[in-house]
Amino acid sequence: MRIHEIPGNPGCRGKRKRVGRGKGSGHGQTCGRGTKGAKSRAGTPKRTHFEGGQMPLIRRIPKRGFTNIFRKEFMPVNLKIIETHFGSGSEVTPDSLCKAGIIHNSEQRVKILGKGNVSKVLVIKAHAFSKSAIEKIQAGGGRCEVLSS
Secondary structure (H helix, E strand, O other), X not given: OOHHHOOOOOOXXXXXXXXXXXXXXXXXXXXXXXXXXXXHOOOOOOOOOOOOOOOOHHHHOOOOOOOOOOOOXXXXXXXXXXXXXXXXXXXXXXXXXXXXXXXXXXXXXXXXXXXXXXXXXXXXXXXXXXXXHHHHXXXXXXXXXXXXX
């Protein structure tokens, strides 16, 4: 048996609707589009946001402010998380934070925030530090190093 000899499933494919082929076909004259209106004409716009001539939602909502295209986004990491994941004398970098599962991507800029306390001596390398974080790290005998972004 060959592929072209296999019998088809009867009725699985219906006949194609041939519109505009006379009144006897059942799809003549207006071709199933109804009478008048935008959808009955050729070349109707299929815009999903069209609201029938009403003022569109995007134009009704007030616009304020702007988007700074030079904004630098930082991934915030608190000292209490670093305290639980790293031992005394260890070096904390964006790569080590990523391996520990604290941040998702080592390419992200990291900012160390001062929530929590540091009782261990740590060398922390990040792109930015808050004032309270610097004070707490240095009070614990550690060191802060700012990475260039």
